[in-house]
Amino acid sequence: MSSKKESGQELIVSRQVLSIPQRFSTGPVMGRFLRELRDNQRIMANKCPQCGRHQLPPREVCALCHVEATEWEELGPEGTIRDFDIVYYSSPDPLTGETRETPYVLCWAELDRTQGDAPLWHLLDAPDLSKVRRGLRVRVVFAEERNGTMADIKHFEIIK
Amino acid sequence: MTNRVPSKRRVAICAVAQTKFEACKWNVRMQGMLWEVVDSVRRQTDLRFGEGSIEAAVTVSDDLFDARTISDGAITDVVGAHYQSEEKVAADGAQGVYYAAATILSNRHDIVLLAGHCKESQSASRNRITHLAFDPFYTRPVGLDYLAAAALQARAYMARTGVTETQLADLVVRARRWARHNPVAQEAGALTRDEVLAAPMLADPIRESFTYPVSDGAIAMILANEKHARDITDRPVWMTGVGSCYDSFFLGERDLAGNFPLERAAKRAYTMAGITDPANAFDVVEIADQYAHQLPQYAEGLGLYEAGKGGKWLDNDGPEKHNVNRSGGMLAGNPLILGGMARVAEAVIQLRGDAGSRQAPNAKRALAQGATGPAGQLQTVVVLER
Amino acid sequence: MNSKNRDVAIIGCGMSKFSSHREEVNQPEMIHEAVVEALQDARLAMDDVDCVLHGNMELFEMVHQPDMWHVLGSGAWGKPGIRLTTGGTTGATLACAADNLVASGLHDVVLAIGFEKLQEGHATGGITNMADPLWGRSLQTGALTGTAAQKLIEQFGEERAKHAAMKMRVIMDENAMRNKKAHRRLRLDREHMKETVASSPPLVGELRMIHMCSQSDGACAVIFASEEKVAQCGSNPAWVVDHETVHREETLIFNAGKSTQRVAAERLFARNGITDPVREIDVFEMYDPSAWWGVEWLGEFMLCDGDEHLRMVEEDTIAIDGEFALNPSGGVQASNPIGATALVRVAEAAMQIRGTAGDHQVARPVGRALASGFGGTLWTVLMLLSKEKP
Numbered sequence: 012m013s014s015k016k017e018s019g020q021e022l023i024v025s026r027q028v029l030s031i032p033q034r035f036s037t038g039p040v041m042g043r044f045l046r047e048l049r050d051n052q053r054i055m056a057n058k059c060p061q062c063g064r065h066q067l068p069p070r071e072v073c074a075l076c077h078v079e080a081t082e083w084e085e086l087g088p089e090g091t092i093r094d095f096d097i098v099y100y101s102s103p104d105p106l107t108g109e110t111r112e113t114p115y116v117l118c119w120a121e122l123d124r125t126q127g128d129a130p131l132w133h134l135l136d137a138p139d140l141s142k143v144r145r146g147l148r149v150r151v152v153f154a155e156e157r158n159g160t161m162a163d164i165k166h167f168e169i170i171k
Numbered sequence: 172m173t174n175r176v177p178s179k180r181r182v183a184i185c186a187v188a189q190t191k192f193e194a195c196k197w198n199v200r201m202q203g204m205l206w207e208v209v210d211s212v213r214r215q216t217d218l219r220f221g222e223g224s225i226e227a228a229v230t231v232s233d234d235l236f237d238a239r240t241i242s243d244g245a246i247t248d249v250v251g252a253h254y255q256s257e258e259k260v261a262a263d264g265a266q267g268v269y270y271a272a273a274t275i276l277s278n279r280h281d282i283v284l285l286a287g288h289c290k291e292s293q294s295a296s297r298n299r300i301t302h303l304a305f306d307p308f309y310t311r312p313v314g315l316d317y318l319a320a321a322a323l324q325a326r327a328y329m330a331r332t333g334v335t336e337t338q339l340a341d342l343v344v345r346a347r348r349w350a351r352h353n354p355v356a357q358e359a360g361a362l363t364r365d366e367v368l369a370a371p372m373l374a375d376p377i378r379e380s381f382t383y384p385v386s387d388g389a390i391a392m393i394l395a396n397e398k399h400a401r402d403i404t405d406r407p408v409w410m411t412g413v414g415s416c417y418d419s420f421f422l423g424e425r426d427l428a429g430n431f432p433l434e435r436a437a438k439r440a441y442t443m444a445g446i447t448d449p450a451n452a453f454d455v456v457e458i459a460d461q462y463a464h465q466l467p468q469y470a471e472g473l474g475l476y477e478a479g480k481g482g483k484w485l486d487n488d489g490p491e492k493h494n495v496n497r498s499g500g501m502l503a504g505n506p507l508i509l510g511g512m513a514r515v516a517e518a519v520i521q522l523r524g525d526a527g528s529r530q531a532p533n534a535k536r537a538l539a540q541g542a543t544g545p546a547g548q549l550q551t552v553v554v555l556e557r
Numbered sequence: 558m559n560s561k562n563r564d565v566a567i568i569g570c571g572m573s574k575f576s577s578h579r580e581e582v583n584q585p586e587m588i589h590e591a592v593v594e595a596l597q598d599a600r601l602a603m604d605d606v607d608c609v610l611h612g613n614m615e616l617f618e619m620v621h622q623p624d625m626w627h628v629l630g631s632g633a634w635g636k637p638g639i640r641l642t643t644g645g646t647t648g649a650t651l652a653c654a655a656d657n658l659v660a661s662g663l664h665d666v667v668l669a670i671g672f673e674k675l676q677e678g679h680a681t682g683g684i685t686n687m688a689d690p691l692w693g694r695s696l697q698t699g700a701l702t703g704t705a706a707q708k709l710i711e712q713f714g715e716e717r718a719k720h721a722a723m724k725m726r727v728i729m730d731e732n733a734m735r736n737k738k739a740h741r742r743l744r745l746d747r748e749h750m751k752e753t754v755a756s757s758p759p760l761v762g763e764l765r766m767i768h769m770c771s772q773s774d775g776a777c778a779v780i781f782a783s784e785e786k787v788a789q790c791g792s793n794p795a796w797v798v799d800h801e802t803v804h805r806e807e808t809l810i811f812n813a814g815k816s817t818q819r820v821a822a823e824r825l826f827a828r829n830g831i832t833d834p835v836r837e838i839d840v841f842e843m844y845d846p847s848a849w850w851g852v853e854w855l856g857e858f859m860l861c862d863g864d865e866h867l868r869m870v871e872e873d874t875i876a877i878d879g880e881f882a883l884n885p886s887g888g889v890q891a892s893n894p895i896g897a898t899a900l901v902r903v904a905e906a907a908m909q910i911r912g913t914a915g916d917h918q919v920a921r922p923v924g925r926a927l928a929s930g931f932g933g934t935l936w937t938v939l940m941l942l943s944k945e946k947p
Contacts, residue, residue, distance in 0.1 A: 180562060227802075233621075233622075234614075234615050234616050234642065235615060235616070235619070235621045238690070239616075239690065240614060240616040240617075240644065241614070241642075241643065241644035241932070241933050243643065243933075244644070244807045244933050244934050245807055247804050247805065247806050247807055247933075247934070248806045248807070252804040253804065253805060253806045254803055254804070254805065254817070254820055255802075255803070255804065256801075256802035256803070256804065257643075257802070257804045258641060258643060258650050258653070258654065258802065259641060259642055259643050259650075260639060260640065260641055261612075261615070261622075261640045261641065261642040262622070262624075262639065262640045266639050266640070269639060270639050270641070270654065270657075270658075272661075273654075273657050273658045273661040273663055274657045274661075275661075276562065276661035276662060276663065277561060277562050277656075277657040277658070277659075277660035277661040277662075278559040278560065278561055278562045278660070279559070279561070279657055279660070281559070300621055301621060302621075303619055303620055303621040304620065304621040304622045304623075304625055304626070305626070306583075306620075306626045307620075308583070413663070414637065415637040415638065415639075416635060416636065416637055417609075417624075417625075417628050417633045417634055417635065417636060417637075417638055418628075418634065418635075419628060419629075419634050420625055420626050420627075420628045420629055431635075432635075435635065436637070439637065543622060543625075544622055544624075544625040545625060548625050548628075549624075549625070549638070
């Protein structure tokens with residue numbers, strides 16, 4: 012009687028795709044910001060009544076002063092690039108699974124009239140990557156079709 | 172293995188605030204919801220954020236319920252943790268009380284903000300979330316979630332003790348009655364026994380009316396050491412005992428009708444607080460009844476009456492005599508992970524004499540219990556005293 | 558800050574092997590590896606542990622309340638325990654929590670467990686979901702940014718900055734080659750550094766694949782004990798001296814205000830009378846998600862004002878036989894099981910003090926060691942350990 016040696020154990024792998032639909036409340040603060048994008052093509056930041064700093068994204072509370080940031084002001088639509096990232100490796104959008112064509116540019120632009128550290132972070136339309144630098148003047152471009160999401164901002168364009 | 176009583180130090184809860192619990196707080200996001208209670212406790216105590224005052228935050232939230240990785244990242248500013256410490260407990264809020272107390276008993280902090288939040292309404296189904304607590308290979312494929320696990324527990328408990336569906340229905344009626352006296356309770360509409368029994372069956376024997384409702388809300392507390400507590404408030408509530416305990420994971424390995432983890436957790440808390448006769452030690456008892464059968468079941472585990480005699484305890488008005496869940500309990504509405512914290516909050520309110528028309532007279536010592544996991548796999552017990 | 562209610566020491570450490578695919582174990586089995594090793598290291602049985610802490614980043618594996626299932630491997634059955642999760646800093650928060658719980662007198666022996674099985678989820682997706690769904694979620698590129706590289710290049714010039722980042726990477730790999738548990742051991746060599754960088758695909762700006770930390774599966778378990786217990790067991794303790802946690806609001810703005818690394822270091826050092834950290838501390842296990850951040854944060858943690866941190870890299874001060882050994886384990890660039898990573902830093906720092914780091918043990922006696930955690934919106938947790946009882 013011969014015995015047969017097992018060469019190894021088969022690993023069973025279980026594949027599952029998990030998805031739980033969500034309905035996120037925007038609340039009065041973020042809600043206002045998104046409504047202004049959609050309806051008025053304006054960037055509205057809220058402002059701390061105590062230290063006067065602007066907040067983008069608008070948030071209920073000023074982290075420095077611990078009071079509600081109740082005042083609102085329009086910023087931009089022009090601004091200055093403070094920092095930027097040239098992205099060569101695109102991670103998939105968590106909702107759509109799509110990846111952007113690379114390379115693309117993300118930038119933090121300080122919109123005109125901003126008080127404090129509140130750059131707006133978004134895509135930069137930059138066909139010529141060599142032109143991208145700190146200090147570049149840019150302008151917000153809104154999307155044609157707007158639904159009250161960050162995608163209502165299409166990207167920043169470089170001001171010639 | 173017993174807890175050692177920490178030497179020299181005591182920890183007190185100095186203030187609590189709760190939002191009204193609601194089925195869907197669509198008009199606020201978690202930041203605004205939490206700010207309401209954080210700002211409230213800060214005003215109540217006249218404290219500020221920063222060294223020498225509220226130096227740290229312990230938060231309670233759950234990334235899956237929030238659908239956001241590191242969801243405490245959204246509320247750093249709300250809890251005053253910008254350039255300060257914040258540590259998140261991702262379990263039932265009574266565990267948050269446990270940990271926040273430890274940070275004070277260790278002498279690391281003098282004053283700590285404890286803040287918890289959850290919006291169960293945000294996801295399409297909380298059952299889909301609790302379904303994910305089950306392992307991907309063995310228990311998840313059979314479709315288990317916390318509701319199904321509780322149903323197995325309920326069936327086992329009712330079979331062993333003879334507690335009937337009618338008796339549980341009366342508990343729901345009672346919960347609504349007390350909830351009417353609690354301004355933050357979600358479900359305070361009166362129900363008759365027949366209405367409760369006519370509710371649709373969700374998972375036999377659990378009817379919709381026997382289940383804690385889908386709920387949104389937030390709770391904040393201020394904890395402090397003795398020296399500071401006496402400065403902050405004239406009515407500090409001392410945490411004199413705390414204990415928790417895990418059961419096994421596979422439901423088949425557990426005595427679902429019994430109370431193994433709760434008995435151990437309670438024993439730890441009672442030993443620490445010097446309690447030898449729990450049936451007669453407490454003026455107020457708050458039990459996290461996610462499902463109606465858990466009220467008598469956990470009351471047994473807490474030692475409020477002789478083991479196995481749940482039916483008799485209910486028939487003899489046990490919940491009234493022990494002042495159980497004058498808040499309305501979880502049946503009146505708390506999100507899953509805030510259940511235990513809401514129990515502690517109510518205990519504090521009762522001990523401070525702030526419970527209005529639901530006030531238990533001469534409340535000096537209270538018991539609060541919270542549960543995390545399938546069929547109460549992790550139990551937490553807190554003893555509080557004036 | 559007040560003095561602790563009682564002192565706490567680390568008496569046992571355990572780790573699973575870190576790898577990209579631990580397919581032959583499930584989550585509780587992987588945790589069990591680390592727990593068993595920690596108990597053996599501490600010469601304790603599970604019965605001796607009276608509280609089990611647990612943490613990870615749950616949205617990676619999408620398991621709700623994983624501590625429930627993991628009771629199978631964590632030993633928490635019948636015991637108290639608490640679950641804490643603070644993103645990338647989770648492991649360090651678990652260490653701080655263990656310290657607080659033992660110091661409080663509530664428990665004598667606490668087992669802290671951090672783990673991640675990144676292969677069982679989508680790591681970049683998990684990190685992307687950190688962003689506010691209403692704000693940056695569709696823009697976020699996981700944890701990748703080239704701004705750190707840009708900043709160093711502007712400060713020190715392209716050649717010097719790039720060289721420092723690459724040298725940092727190589728030193729980390731040299732250390733990883735000595736660490737049997739490490740995930741990525743690339744055998745990088747100093748001679749061909751420039752070519753290695755040039756041929757590595759760029760991710761964002763000057764941040765290239767070679768600079769970036771790995772995505773690993775792994776678990777780490779560390780046992781904390783009270784001073785009474787330490788005296789009883791006669792174990793080889795690494796004392797927890799102090800820790801500092803510094804969070805920041807949710808905006809992901811790099812280079813805004815003082816870094817939490819610098820603030821944490823300033824506070825911790827001031828409280829403990831440390832005025833010259835490079836000289837007064839022997840080993841630093843730093844949470845370095847990328848070689849670029851490694852260089853930048855070396856400067857932040859050591860409170861450098863000029864180019865001291867670059868010189869530390871250039872002159873091999875941070876090498877394993879240098880004056881200030883950095884990540885003798887190979888650091889996060891070698892292994893990154895996110896929920897465990899920050900706890901691994903604490904464990905590795907403790908191992909250096911206790912002399913149990915084997916092939917990656919620093920040769921000099923280690924009196925003081927520092928461990929850092931990083932995560933969230935640029936948060937820092939910093940812990941100081943010592944050989945002598947505080």
